[in-house]
Amino acid sequence: MKAILHLCLLLAIGDLALGHFIAAYYNAAAPGYFPPQRWVFNPANTITLDNWNHLYIMRAAADRVPDGVNQDFAQRVNGAIALLAKYHLLTNKVTIGSLDFVNPFPMMLNIPPPAGEPVWNDFHNTFDEQHFIPPDEYFTNCSFVMVPTSSNSRESVVALLAIYNDYLQAHYTLIDQNAGWYLVKRR
Numbered sequence: 078m079k080a081i082l083h084l085c086l087l088l089a090i091g092d093l094a095l096g097h098f099i100a101a102y103y104n105a106a107a108p109g110y111f112p113p114q115r116w117v118f119n120p121a122n123t124i125t126l127d128n129w130n131h132l133y134i135m136r137a138a139a140d141r142v143p144d145g146v147n148q149d150f151a152q153r154v155n156g157a158i159a160l161l162a163k164y165h166l167l168t169n170k171v172t173i174g175s176l177d178f179v180n181p182f183p184m185m186l187n188i189p190p191p192a193g194e195p196v197w198n199d200f201h202n203t204f205d206e207q208h209f210i211p212p213d214e215y216f217t218n219c220s221f222v223m224v225p226t227s228s229n230s231r232e233s234v235v236a237l238l239a240i241y242n243d244y245l246q247a248h249y250t251l252i253d254q255n256a257g258w259y260l261v262k263r264r
Contacts, residue, residue: 156257174219176237178230193217200233212244224259
């Protein structure tokens, strides 16, 4: 089951590898799939959560990443984990939504996923201004919502905030924030 979850996270996030062994495996199985000269592995880009201590974030080399998008995903997720830990939400079985391209928290924290939130939010591919999940459905059972201050998918986050901001303002209250995230709680 955990292998399936790893694969889902790999597919949803894109620039992610589950340790150096994954890249080696895929290079052996499909040479050139993860060309070593094109991808950068940095042991510092490790998710700092006990049950995910071997999850490494692989980022594309500069020639594959548009300007302004090169923020390390591990750094962003670790910032979210720090904020959630401050309120003891890493072990509580609460439902945490995310207004980002992908919501890694249910899988990483082994908590139920939000009932109405899609697997990923990709502006113009999975939603747009006229076609989106209604707010009451999107946030059906979200006790908390993580709202990023920056994202590798800025266009999607801006669109999500334009669509859902009024609902968030009416039904959630800001309880804390750090450099990368706002944490809001259902009223």
